[in-house]
């Protein structure tokens with residue numbers, strides 16, 4: 001059976017205007033800084049990072065990091081592993097982690113621990129969507145796009161089993177379609 005098209009949760013125009021607003025806020029907050037290093041968390045953040053970085057009005061550079069939750073154990077133990085590290089050292093630099101989604105918070109908590117140990121000048125986080133009701137650990141989000149209910153979202157970089165990442169809006173996958 002062909003899965004249905006994901007239902008629209010946040011339309012494209014709303015995503016765009018929120019991303020622009022976040023970029024304005026970030027540009028203001030970092031106005032006095034020489035350069036901001038945006039660290040995109042692969043794969044999910046690639047579209048958000050592309051749009052956000054192009055709306056910033058401050059000097060910025062970009063690097064990527066990739067993490068993976070241990071299969072089967074992520075929901076219970078929150079074990080996260082680094083699968084691709086940054087290309088550049090971050091000591092003394094202003095770093096903003098750009099992540100697609102915060103669910104339990106384990107991924108962001110892990111990343112912040114790993115990056116903070118490298119002594120950046122500052123370290124903040126920017127997350128497109130948060131499912132606050134599912135959050136299990138304290139992971140500080142400095143810039144948040146949207147608070148969403150406990151549903152599985154796809155599009156704008158987010159996937160379900162690698163599908164639907166390139167939808168222009170943030171959609172919801174019905175539980176029926178997850179096994180399709």
Ligand code: IMP
Nearest residue numbers: 102103104105106107151152153158159
């Ligand atoms: P965490 O539970 O906060 O550690 O989030 C773990 C990862 O699960 C996120 O970085 C996403 O890759 C993925 N994830 C959690 N919820 C969703 C969702 O609704 N759609 C797509 N990916 C999700």
Ligand code: MG
Nearest residue numbers: 041044100101
């Ligand atoms: Mg992710």
